[in-house]
Amino acid sequence: MKIRIKGDSVRFRLTQSEVKSLSTNGEIYDSTNFGSQVFSYGVILTRDANQLRISFENNRVTLEMPETTGKVWFENDIITYDHTIKTTSGNELYLLLEKDFTCLDNTIEDQSDNYPNPKLS
Template identity: 30%
Template sequence: MKIRIRGNSIRYRLDKADIDALKEHGKVEEETHIGATSLHFCVRTGDKYKVKLEGSGVHMSILAEKAKEWIDTDLVGIQFEQQNPDNSVLKILIEKDFKCLTEREEDDSNAFENPLSKHEC
């Protein structure tokens, strides 16, 4: 799972193994250790869209029926917004992680084939 946070938006990118875990177990988790503590991220299926911060964890729930459609089709992503208590809006995007079009040191062998890789410039 890759996570990008920018302003009031969070973008999750799930590779094939992440999506398999979501399909089989109804959730996928990732943890990043920083010193003696860690950040925990969880995406799970449920009955509504929701993101909440609990301690050092960011937990997201997406509609089970929409997750199934996303997993079982070529649909690239799911997007939703959540209003915060201060009336600001948190934007969420969860999408399939595609292989990079340029060489990188990052291992993306478990990523989805990039649809743009078939196009010639």
């Protein structure tokens, strides 16, 4: 799972096995150990969510996805889900959850579990 934060936007990219795990188990997490602190991030399926929503507590970013949508995501061709929320401080925060495709350029990153890039066919 990759997470990209830029300004007021947060993007999560999941590989094939991660989308399947999310659809099957209802959650997926990863973390980065900075030595004295661990930053974790994940996606969970939530019954009462009707759109993407997000929280940041105790060094953890959690993106919530509607359970009915997430349970079938692995089985369908939908690539992205997005939503813009208004935060309690009044700004707009853009959320994006997407399937991770293989890159078109050369990269040293392991992409064996990524979705095939449709531009390569």
